[in-house]
Each structure stands twice: as structure tokens, then as C-alpha cells.
Amino acid sequence: MPRVQFTRHLARYFPALRDGEFDGATLAEVVAAIDRAHPGLGGYVLDDRGAVRKHVNVFIGDDLLRDRERLDEPLPPGVTVSIFQALSGG
Amino acid sequence: MSATLVLGTKKGLLVLERGASGWRSRALQHGGIHVSLALHDARTGTLWAALDHGHWGVKLSRSKDGGETWTEVAPPRYPEGTITPCTQKPAALRYVYAFQPGRPEEPGRLYVGTVPGGLFVSDDDGASFTLDRALFDHPTRGEWGQGGKDFDEPGLHSVVVDPRDGRKVLVGISSAGVMRTTDGGETWAPSNRGLKNSYLPDPDAAVGHDPHLVMACAAEPDVVWQQNHCGVFRSTDGGATWTDIGQAKGPVGFGFPIAADARDPARAWVVPATSDERRYAVGGALCVARTDDGGASWSVLRDGLPQEDCYDVTYRHALDARGDTVAFGTTTGNLYVSEDRGERWRCLGSNFPPITSVRFA
Secondary structure (H helix, E strand, C coil), rough: CEEEEECHHHHCCCCCCCCCEECCCCCHHHHHHHHHHHHCCHHHHEECCCCCCCCCEEECEECCCCCCCCCCCCCCCCEEEEECCCCCCC | EEEEEEEEECEEEEEEECCCEEECCCCCECCCCCCEEEEEECCCCCCEEEEEEEECCEEEECCCCCCCCEECCCCCCCCCEECCCCCCCECCEEEEEEEECCHHHHHHHHEEEECCCEEEECCCCCCCCCCCHHHHHHCCHHHHCCCCCCCCCCEEEEEEEECCCCEEEEEEEECCEEECCCCCCCEEEEECCCCCCCCCCCCCCCCCCCEEEECCCCCCCCCCECCCCCEEEEEEECCCEEEECCCCCCCCCCCEEECCCCCCCCCEEEEECCCCCCCCHHCCCCEEEECCCCCCEEEEECCCCCCCCCCCCCCCCEEEEEEEEEEEECCCCCEEEEEECCCCCCCEEEECCCCCEECCC
């Protein structure tokens, strides 16, 4: 089961949010599981079309997710998914 | 007198209250978050805030205790498969540009206008929203331009509901114009006769106009005002035809907001700005203009407003009037209030964040 770590900024809107395991074979399924546990959180990570928001960065292990629209690739077993905010510099 | 102002700013929401000792600001809410629009729904006593998170998307939030505590409300969502005609991309909510409570007879009704140009309607006080497909898929949609707050899609910023008949609604859309329904949103038609434009080959085009804000007189709803990209216009027939009431030699011409007096159909206020290519206070001096005769003449009001080195602009939702009290806020973070219909102004603060909306509660 993937382990997910979150930027602490999300805790402002979801105070009960903790890093932990969320079930899913793909990123789309993991985000759906996160949204079930914390209703509404999926809409913070993905836009109306189901794509990762422009200013959100998702890492699969150490690798930045490049295709922000296709979230149905199988995740490596036991991988850590990181959901961070993107920096725009400055 | 007592009065309450609700401010939406780049860095949160502020409530200012006027008591016996003057205006006082309460603690900042939604600190650090751009509040694109904030207002008080007099029917329910609810404070609403449209939030434009830099990272996390557009959200709605409401408070039932005057702004002490807030609850997030799921924002309108474009149905899967909806395509924005001008970009041919799947539609996604990018900005809440209008938030309009319905009539008192329809207590649960809310209208939300958005970039990319969609109108959403709720009949359960925001628990759910439905996209008006007839407007979004309108046959003229392909001719709507791009525009509205730096987006490459149209922005629906004005919703004007006829208080006598809720099926009659005007909407104002940047780079499209005014659209009108008389059947509760089942059919829509352009309502731009008499408007000017200086940027289309056909100055009398049915669509492609650029209203910046559209507002009716509450007491006489057939009188509708609009501050447009190309001037100021007034209608006395519910928006069917428009008359240019701007000043050829200024300053009343370009600008973003307009406020209609609720009772007197001949009175309105604008905050002029220098031409569309510059967009700051005319001549580096801030003024408000008021007409008391339906736009035949304007009083240019400057008492108490900075008259040099001033580059403020007032956004479309950042001017409001309640009786004799008028308030506006600027991109430079200045907030001004007049209690005599604009004759004299007082600055309530010069260090606010850039102000996007000003509404009396």
C-alpha cells in the first residue's frame, strides 16, 4: 500500500490530515482514497478535469510526476507518494 | 449611524464596522488567501467568500456567525465533457467572478459567475450548483472573445436579477457582452444594442462587447447601468437598448466599477481610470464621478482623495453604495468612504492588501 506524505500547508484546511498509507494501485486511486478519508481534499490536489493542479507537485518516490493528466500508471509497490506545493521561485 | 463593510483582498477578508467612535477593522479572516469576492447575504445573514488559492484552486467559504468561523462549501464544478468553445479545452473552474444572492422570494437561490464564462445556479443555498447549459453552449459562444482578469477565457462578472420576476436575468460577460433571459435561463439572447466597441471590425456586433460591470436600480429595475471597456452606458428598457452616457473629454469613460443608487434611477457612481492601455487614476489624481440626472451630466468628486502621485485602480467589485454612504477600495490598498454621496471622502486605511471587492453588509 503506498505511503503518502503531505505538505504541512494542507493541514490548515484539513487539521486531521496525517502522513500515512492510502490504498490504491494508481495515483488516481490513491487520491480518491485520500478524498474519502478527508472529503474535499481531492479537489485541492486535482482540478475539475482530474488533472494535478498547476501549482501542486506530486513525487512518486523521488521522481516528479511529469504527466499531470494521466494518473492511471501503476505505482511501484510500497512507494512513497509526496504531495507538495510547487514553488514559483522568489 | 452604523454600517458594516466586507472587503475581499489579495490577503484575506476584512470586516469593518462603523460605530459611534468611527470605523474599526475586525481580525483578518482567510489570512494570506486571495478573496476574489466577499459579501453578506441579507436573506440568510450568511457571509460568503470566494477564495482563489494560489495552489489549491477555487473554493467557496461561508460564515453564519458574522465572520468568526468559516465552513468550506464545495464550489461549482463543470460537468465532465464540457468544452470551453473559445479554447476548445475541457472547462474547469478558474475564478469566481460573480456571486449573487437571489430574490427574497427564492431564499435558497444563489448565482455564481465564473471564468470560463459559465453561470451556475443553486437552489439549496450552495449545497449544489447547476451549470446553465443554454448560456454556456450559446450559438454565439464561438464569437465570445478572451478576457476577464488576465485569463484566456471569458469571465461572467455580473448577474442582474429582476426583483419583479426571477425568470428575467441579465448577465455581463467580459469580451462577450450582456446576455438576457426571460425564461429562467432556458434561452438567452445578446442584449448589446447601442453599445460601442473600438476593437472589433463591426462596431455594432451582436456579441464581443466588453462590459466591466452591469447593475440595475433596485427600485426601478428597467434602469440598468454598465461601466464598459468603451465607456459608460445606461438602459431604461431592461437592457434591450443602451445609451452612451460617458464624457467625450473625460474623465467618465474607461473604468471598472459602477454603483447604481438603490432608490433613485437617475443616480450612479463610477471611479474613472485612464484609458484601457494605461489603467491608473486619471492624471495621477483619484476621483469619483456621480450623476444625478441619468448620465446627462456628471459631478467629478475629489474632496479628500489624493490628487497627485496616485496610480490606484478600482476593480469592478470594489465600489458600493448604501443610501448616502459610498465606499471603494483600490489595487494599492487604499479604502475610501463618503457619507454624503461622494461629496467628501475619508481614507480608512492605506495599507490594506490590494482590494478586490467592497460590499456593504
